[in-house]
Amino acid sequence: xxxxxxxxxxxxxxxxxxxxxxxxVRAFSEDGADVTLDAIxxxxxxGIGTLYRHFPTREALVDAAYRNELDRLCDSAPxxxxxxxxxQALRTWMDHFIDYMAAKRGMGDALKAVIASGGNPxxxxxxxxxxxxxxxLAAGAAEGSLRDDVSAADVVTGLGGIxxxxxxxxxxxxxxxxxxxxxxxxxxxxxPAA
Numbered sequence: 151x152x153x154x155x156x157x158x159x160x161x162x163x164x165x166x167x168x169x170x171x172x173x174x175v176r177a178f179s180e181d182g183a184d185v186t187l188d189a190i191x192x193x194x195x196x197g198i199g200t201l202y203r204h205f206p207t208r209e210a211l212v213d214a215a216y217r218n219e220l221d222r223l224c225d226s227a228p229x230x231x232x233x234x235x236x237x238q239a240l241r242t243w244m245d246h247f248i249d250y251m252a253a254k255r256g257m258g259d260a261l262k263a264v265i266a267s268g269g270n271p272x273x274x275x276x277x278x279x280x281x282x283x284x285x286x287l288a289a290g291a292a293e294g295s296l297r298d299d300v301s302a303a304d305v306v307t308g309l310g311g312i313x314x315x316x317x318x319x320x321x322x323x324x325x326x327x328x329x330x331x332x333x334x335x336x337x338x339x340x341x342p343a344a
Contacts, residue, residue: 167204169194174215179256183263187211209267212260216271220278223250227282236290237333243286244309244329247279248322251313279306287336297338308332 158164173194177185187208191201205211223246230239254261264271283302290296312332316325 163204166194166196166200170196170201170204170211171215171218174211175219175253175257178212178215178260179253182256183259209264209269212257212264213269213271216254216257216261216264219250219253220275223247224278224282227285231286231289235295236286236293237295237337240283240286240290240296240336241329241333243282244332245326247309248313248317248325248329251310251317252319255313255317276303276306283309290336291338295338296336300336305332305336 170190173190177190177193187201188198190211191198194201201211205214223243226246227239227243230242233239234242261271280302283305287296287298287300287302287305291298309329309332312325312328316322316328
């Protein structure tokens with residue numbers, strides 16, 4: 151029986167792939183859907199053939215760039231929990247979420263092209279996001295700093311609203327204040343005086 155698991159990339163191939171994804175996110179976010187694949191390859195310091203070996207179509211690159219950003223965001227939750235309190239981890243993760251939303255907004259036209267070609271880059275987004283927020287909320291509830299009666303889905307919806315209302319770089323200060331308000335509402339407070 152043949153092994154069907156994909157072979158891991160060589161270290162240099164993985165570096166090339168990572169550079170291509172980082173450049174693609176920046177290019178699609180800042181330059182829009184009109185950026186050429188040649189320009190992305192050149193900025194990443196690789197040839198166009200290397201780009202096509204990793205991403206056979208433009209849509210494959212856009213989809214991979216979006217999913218990479220989603221993975222980076224969601225995978226950061228456990229790492230953040232190791233560096234401080236659950237409240238600090240949650241608040242830092244929320245800042246990262248706003249960055250993710252800004253990149254997603256910037257990639258909007260490119261993502262629409264993926265959807266038009268039959269792809270669905272958002273298929274697992276909600277599950278990944280609620281899983282990351284759920285882990286942060288559970289850690290806060292366990293340490294006694296966060297409420298245990300709030301759903302991760304509600305927090306993700308609130309974050310999405312903040313990202314839509316104040317997600318541009320010029321609104322970053324306002325987004326920070328809104329995130330602080332959201333965290334304040336998630337903190338465990340003593341009950342009312344009897």
